[in-house]
Amino acid sequence: MITVADCERVQANWFRLRAERLGGQVWTDGPLTWVDGPDGQNLLFPGAIPPAAVARGVEHAARSGAPIVGAWLGLGADASALAEAGFERGWSPWWMVAPIETVLGVEPDPRIELQLDSDDYEDEYAFYRDHLVLARDEPPRAWYAAAYAPGRDFAGRAWSFLDGDIAGVFDMDVWEPFQRRGFGTGLLRAVCAAAGAAGARHAVLNATPEGKQLYRARGFTQIGEGITWWLHRRP
Template sequence: MVTTADCERVQSAWFRLRATTLGGVAHHDGDLEWTDGPDGLNLLFPRNLTTAAVRRGLDRARAAGRTPVGAWLASDVDPTALADAGFERGWSPWWMVADLADVAAAAPAAGPHVTLEEDADDYRGEHAAYRDQLSLARLRPRVAWYAAAHVGPGRRFAGRAWSFLDGGLAGVFDMAVWPPFRRRGLGTALLGAVCAAAREAGATHAVLNATPEGKLLYETCGFRQVGEGATWWWHAPAGPVEAAPAVGGDA
């Protein structure tokens, strides 16, 4: 049975891959794992938190100019140290799981508007840096798949999705359909495409974190909620910031 702990493991592996492949870093501070990649600086599912350890992470973020800083928690972890360090409660990931056979029955593996891609010229201007992330789809052996949706005579870029293989599980990430193109079945087609690619590579189940906006789509495609987590966020204060004072007695 796939559990919330499995969902958290796949999420951590995805952040770690993105950081280390795309020029960032993943590091441990005692029992805490931090990744610094295209998702920013993130603390991934600690079991025990201390104010001193959290502030060390914030010092690293300040030194690198990396804000906001995210912290992902299981629902049973005490967040007091994050609140003490100035983090604020954010959105709650709804962890969802599906048998990929059920997804295949509900969502097409391919369609006229959705294709798997290893590079694209869809990202320009302020979004140009996102194109670098498609290098993940070119890794060999393959562990990540990117799908894009294009519609109309001009092949307008309408949405995207990723899947990532971690053992027998496929994580689904960064799935979005831009507002003008919603309610056309593109979300279902994107989900089907990336899940089919991971299934062909050996995955048996898919996991993802959903928001209220996307949950209905995922349920329609065979996903069920198995748990809920929490995110916390630290935003740099406006203006000059003094270094955090040293904290003793709490390693």
């Protein structure tokens, strides 16, 4: 049975992997684990939150110039130290899970491609191409898929990450002009199929209200929720 703790572990390991492979930092300070990577600086699922350790994390963000610091918590966490440090409560991730075989209950979409590199990212988005180094790791543990509308218009993307027999689905997005055309279903199936071929038995993700309807249609059920807190640093 997949639990919220499993979902939290998979996301924490995904954040760690991205930081380690893309030139970021991961460090612990007592019970706190901080990750400073492509998603910015984040505190990941602490059990206890000492004020002094929070202050040191905020100081690190000031030194590195991070404009936003995130904290991902379970529902039972005491966030008073974050509030005292100036964090504000944000959105609640909805943890959802599905058996891999359920997600694969639709035909593959020919508009979706698994890729090891990409020329879709240019100008201010050119940095994202570096992320695809994760898809080239051996043995494979992360998969990237891109969606294309007719005319080869880049329509969206998604990742999956294998942690044990669980595939985490991350960074899934279909650009607004291409929504409601089935690209989300195709992307979800593609990255889950790739992880399933490598041994994943379950898929997990955190959903926003916008995405929950798609995931429920593909067999995901909500098993819990979390809390996010955010510190927006002034220059």
